[in-house]
Amino acid sequence: MVRVLLFGRLADQAGWRERRLEAVSLGQLRALLADEDPDLAEALAGPGVQVAVDQAIVRGDPALTGPCEVAFLPPMSGG
Amino acid sequence: MVRVLLFGRLADQAGWRERRLEAVSLGQLRALLADEDPDLAEALAGPGVQVAVDQAIVRGDPALTGPCEVAFLPPMSGG
Amino acid sequence: MITLTDQPFEPGAVLTAFCAGRAETGAVASFTGLARAEQGQAAALELEAYPGFTDAAIQAFAETARARFRLQDYRIVHRIGRIGPGEAIVFVATAAGHRREAFEACDFLMDWLKSRAPFWKKEHGPGGARWIEPTDRDRTDASRWDQE
């Protein structure tokens, strides 16, 4: 089970901030989201959007093993 | 009548901080003080000691007309 | 110590607590960032953090500041959620033996917090809400420290 979190403009665009999905890799997670909402999936892959798995920034298409948290982070604005 | 003020180490050396004397110029005031306490007069003329008449820094031997305040200011240490 | 809070806080009270009992400190610099009304153009600011991730990132950065400027201590309070005009957004205090280190560390922390810390900022104004990106000046200020 993957806990998916969206922040900033990504959450506004999706209309949700958190949900739970089943996926074994980040790529599969992106594909599931694209099936439902292609515009959102495009935004999640957009420039400056970083992905954190269990609060650590990742690149590429890591495997998601066991329960984990995947966060999509738009460009940070500072405080 | 001249109100004479000493600050910092000058007051410690003199043993007083404030007194009243009659003088018509700064030079005459220095001479009066030198009669009583030559070491103090030397310190008052020492390097870095500034003189303020009515709270404005002066140089040389200005006349002291009417009631006024003469302050001897050793090098300022900052706060 | 680092605190993220969704409640208004009083920077002066934080400074009082931070200064207490510092017989060997000498220098405490602080910075308070207040939400500007912008003559009514900014009705409110909304700040989003990623709990856990944002705190950890601030902590890691603050520890580099502590080492770089030989700080004795630091204190950071950052608001999240909706912030009204005139309310404190951020408070940073640094304690050091001498003022140069305290000032530079506070400045350094603020440049990073304002430009690179993991927050997402939305400005609510009369014409609606918009997400804000760091300004060029924020980037320039923060990059001053990279060159050294």
Next chain:
Amino acid sequence: MITLTDQPFEPGAVLTAFCAGRAETGAVASFTGLARAEQGQAAALELEAYPGFTDAAIQAFAETARARFRLQDYRIVHRIGRIGPGEAIVFVATAAGHRREAFEACDFLMDWLKSRAPFWKKEHGPGGARWIEPTDRDRTDASRWDQE
């Protein structure tokens, strides 16, 4: 506003009052100078001012800072008399639209206050009392601003 006081004061309380109602300020920098115990080498500090002259000199300098850094406001509180370890000697706060100006003005005011303001400072320690002159570092810090 400038205050010289022979009573202990709380910098946090001064900061609270200074930040109140600032819906268009954005940035408040502050500096608090605390008396160091120096591991018992400094039992107390004694600061002498020339009432009227010292305030006027600080005010004149603060107004140059206000113009130079486009400050909205400033607040300076300076202790005089006998000051124990850990007590606040000086508090300076500056308010500006943006943080660079607030920080630089606060730094500028402190450099001058620590090195050139009309105070006379005596340190009471275990070996007696001695009058203190500005340090080389104070002079260097203050002269940074002369070259610009």
